[in-house]
Amino acid sequence: MAELKLAEGDVPAFVDRxxxxxxxxxxxxxxLIGDDRIPPLHEDKSDLSSAGLCWLIEVDGDRVVGALGYRTDDGVVDLDRLIVDPSCHRRGIGSRxxxxxxxxxxxxxxxxGRENAPARRLYESLGFAHRGDREVIPGLWISEYLHVSDDPAKR
Known part of the structure; x- marks a missing residue:
């Protein structure tokens, strides 16, 4: 598998994938969470292209098998979305x-999602600390996490 890093301006070329x-x-x-009101589930190409995200992408041949969209603000990296091809779960793609x-x-x-146990386990296994839960819209709860580097050179 190969990895790619896309800047925000490179995203339109990958939107179809x-x-x-x-x-x-x-x-x-x-x-998993019993709720389909997750905003990325309902995005169209325009929404995805204009989300203002940088992407880390993992490909297998010409097939995208995983992607992580993030933004950075004042030195804080916000992981906006992690997507892994369901046929490739449990292969370490999300973790990488x-x-x-x-x-x-x-x-x-x-x-x-607060009820997304696999995602919560992933983040906790990588050293993220659970900061709390928040109801983003009535009945839809999320769990928020923070990871602080233990490398003094990065702080």
Whole structure:
């Protein structure tokens, strides 16, 4: 497998490959949390292109098997979305992408569905600390996490 890093301006070339993968991945999360009101599940090409994200992408041949969209603000990296092809779950793709994102800054934040146990386990196994839960819309709860680098050179 190969990895790519896309700047925000490079995203339109990958939208046709990212959008179906995003929908498949978020359909799995929707089933896990019992709620399909997850915003990325309902995005179209325009929404995805204009989301203002940089991307880390993992490909297998010409097939995108995983992607992580993030933004950086004042040195804090916010992992906006992690998507992995459901047929490729449990192969370390999500873990590799998050580990690469940790190199982008000393403080990294992420949110996931409170009932998404696999995602919560992933973030906790990589050293993210659970900061609390928040109801983003009535009945839809997310868990928020923070990772602070233990490398003094990154702080």
């Amino acid at each position: 990212l959008l179906p993968l995003q929908r498949e991945a978020y359909a799995v999360e929707a089933a 992408l998050v580990k690469r994102a940790l190199a982008e800054g000393p403080r990294v934040t992420v949110s996931t």
